[in-house]
Amino acid sequence: MRRARAGARTTCAGVLALAALLAGCSSGPEKPKPTPLAQPAPAAVRVETAWTQRIGAVRLPLRVAVAGETVAVAASDGSVALLEAASGRALWRAQVDGGIAAGVGSDGRWVAVVTPGNELVVLEQGKALWRQRVDARVVTAPLVAGERVFVYGADRSVHAYDAQTGGKLWTQRRPGDPLTLSQPGVLLAVRNTLVVGQGPRLAGLDPLRGNVRWEVAVASPRGTNEVERLADLVGPAARQGDTVCVRAFQSALGCIDALRGALLWSKTSRGSVGLAADEQRVYGVDATDRVTAYRSSDGDVAWEAEQFRFRGLTAPQALGGRVVVGDAEGYVHVLSAEDGTPLARLATDGSAVVATPVAAGGLVIVVTASGSVHAVRMP
Numbered sequence: 001m002r003r004a005r006a007g008a009r010t011t012c013a014g015v016l017a018l019a020a021l022l023a024g025c026s027s028g029p030e031k032p033k034p035t036p037l038a039q040p041a042p043a044a045v046r047v048e049t050a051w052t053q054r055i056g057a058v059r060l061p062l063r064v065a066v067a068g069e070t071v072a073v074a075a076s077d078g079s080v081a082l083l084e085a086a087s088g089r090a091l092w093r094a095q096v097d098g099g100i101a102a103g104v105g106s107d108g109r110w111v112a113v114v115t116p117g118n119e120l121v122v123l124e125q126g127k128a129l130w131r132q133r134v135d136a137r138v139v140t141a142p143l144v145a146g147e148r149v150f151v152y153g154a155d156r157s158v159h160a161y162d163a164q165t166g167g168k169l170w171t172q173r174r175p176g177d178p179l180t181l182s183q184p185g186v187l188l189a190v191r192n193t194l195v196v197g198q199g200p201r202l203a204g205l206d207p208l209r210g211n212v213r214w215e216v217a218v219a220s221p222r223g224t225n226e227v228e229r230l231a232d233l234v235g236p237a238a239r240q241g242d243t244v245c246v247r248a249f250q251s252a253l254g255c256i257d258a259l260r261g262a263l264l265w266s267k268t269s270r271g272s273v274g275l276a277a278d279e280q281r282v283y284g285v286d287a288t289d290r291v292t293a294y295r296s297s298d299g300d301v302a303w304e305a306e307q308f309r310f311r312g313l314t315a316p317q318a319l320g321g322r323v324v325v326g327d328a329e330g331y332v333h334v335l336s337a338e339d340g341t342p343l344a345r346l347a348t349d350g351s352a353v354v355a356t357p358v359a360a361g362g363l364v365i366v367v368t369a370s371g372s373v374h375a376v377r378m379p
Contacts, residue, residue: 032288032310037331037345045322045378047334047344050363051088053373055079060101061184062355063141063236064365067108071360073373074103074113080123082111085360088375092126102184105142105149110163112142112149120151122163130166134159139182140235145189146207152187154180156232158196160210170210174198183272184235186246190258197233200248202256214261219248236315236356238277240296245275245282253284255296265299273315274356276323278337283316283323291316291325291340305340308333317357317364322378324364326353332366332376348374 056075065072070091071083078096080103083089096113103113111123118134120142136153143150144163151159160169186197193213194205200219203212221231231251238245243264245255253275254266271286281293281302289312291305312328322343323335330348335341351370358365364376 034311034328035289035307035309038307038342044336044341044343045334047332047346047376047378049346050375050377052375053081053083053088053090055081055367055371055373057371058354058367058369060103061139061141062367063104063184064355064358064367065104065106065111065141065144066358066360066365067106067144069361070106070108071358071365071373072104072106072111073367074100075371076100078115080104080111080113082106082126083373085363085365085375088373094123094126094128096121096123096128102138103141105144107144107163110144110149112144114138114142114151120149120161120166122149122161122166129164132161132166132168137182140184140187143187143189143194148207150187150194150207152185152196154182156180156185156198158187158194158205158210160207169208172205172210172212181230181232181234181249183232183249186233186235186237186274188237188239188244190239190242190244193258195237195244195258197235197237197246200231200233200251202233202244202246204258204261216256216261216263218246218254218256218263218266219252221251234272234274236274238275238282238318240277240279243277243296245277247271247273247275247284250287253282253294255282255299267294267299273313276316276318278318278321281318281337283318283337285313285316285325289313291323291335293323293337293340303340305335305342307342312352314353315356317359319359319364320362320378324357324376326355326357326366328352330368332357332364332374334378344378346374346376348372 056077056079059076098115101116105112140152194207219231231248247253255264293302314326332346334344355367
C-alpha cells in the first residue's frame with residue numbers, strides 16, 4: 001500500500017516485522033483494489049485550477065508551508081520555492097546541495113528543510129543562510145516560529161535553533177524506545193507553547209527552554225510485541241483555536257486542550273495519516289481510506305464516506321464547509337463537511353497527491369509526486 005511509508009529504527013528483525021505488518025510481503029495476500037470512481041455527475045460546486053507551478057519530483061514526506069501570502073514547497077532533488085499564494089508566482093527559487101529528506105517549514109521570511117545527511121538548512125530570500133547538523137534522523141518538516149527553528153527527530157528528540165544565526169538553543173530528549181516510525185510526526189505552535197508528539201503522548205514544551213509543561217496520553221498501546229504496541233502520533237495535527245486533535249498510529253485519535261494540557265476525548269481508530277478540523281467536526285482517513293467525521297464536542301461519529309476506500313488518500317483538509325483529500329491517482333476530491341456527500345473532483349497530472357492539501361488565501365494547494373503544484377479554487 002502507498003501508506004506503508006512507516007518504518008522503524010530498530011534491529012533488522014524489527015524492521016522486517018514492521019514492514020510485514022504495514023506492507024505485507026510478496027507471498028502475502030494481494031492488497032485490496034482501489035474502489036472505482038463513480039461516473040462524474042454534474043458538480044455540486046464549481047472546482048477549478050487557479051494556477052499551477054512545477055518543482056522536482058517529490059519522494060520525501062512533504063509538508064507544504066503556508067505563511068501569510070506565501071506558499072513554500074520543496075522537492076527531493078533539493079529544489080525549494082517560495083510562491084505567492086494568490087498567483088503562484090515564484091518569489092524565489094533555490095537549490096539545496098545534497099537533496100532534501102524532510103520539508104518544508106516557513107514563516108514567510110525563513111524557509112527550513114533537512115537533507116538526507118541530517119543537515120538543517122535555513123534559507124532567506126533564496127540564499128542558504130546557515131546549515132547545522134542534527135544528531136538524529138529527521139522525517140518531519142521543521143517548524144519556523146517566533147524567530148526560532150524547531151526540528152523533530154525520528155527518535156522523538158526536539159531541537160531548537162536561532163533562526164537568524166543557527167545557534168543551538170536547546171535539545172529535549174525522551175528515553176529511547178525500541179521502535180519509532182519513519183513517518184512525519186506532530187510539531188506545531190499553539191500560542192506560547194510548542195506542541196509535539198512523544199510516542200502515543202502529546203506534550204506541550206516551553207519554546208524558550210524546552211521544558212515539558214504538560215503531557216497527555218492519546219492512546220494506550222496494546223499488543224504482544226513492540227511492533228503491535230507502536231502508536232506514535234502522526235502528522236499533520238488539526239488545530240481549532242486552542243484545541244489540537246491528533247491521530248495515534250493505527251490505534252486511536254483524540255483532541256486535547258493545549259492550554260490546560262487536558263484530554264477532551266479519545267476514540268479507537270486504525271489509521272496512519274493526520275487529521276483536519278473545523279468548529280463542528282474533526283475529519284480523518286482510516287487504514288482502508290474510509291473518510292470519517294467526528295463531532296468536535298465528544299468524538300461521536302457524525303458521518304462516514306466509503307466511496308474512496310483503498311484509493312491511497314492523503315490526510316484531509318477542511319475549508320469553508322468542504323473536506324478536501326487527494327488520492328494515489330492524482331485526483332482531488334471535495335466532500336460536503338455536513339454529511340460527506342461528494343461535491344466535485346479535479347484531476348491533476350495522474351501521479352499521486354503526496355502532500356496533505358493545505359489552505360492558502362481561499363485556495364487549496366496540492367502537490368503531486370511528479371512535482372506539480374496545483375492551486376484549487378472552490379466557492
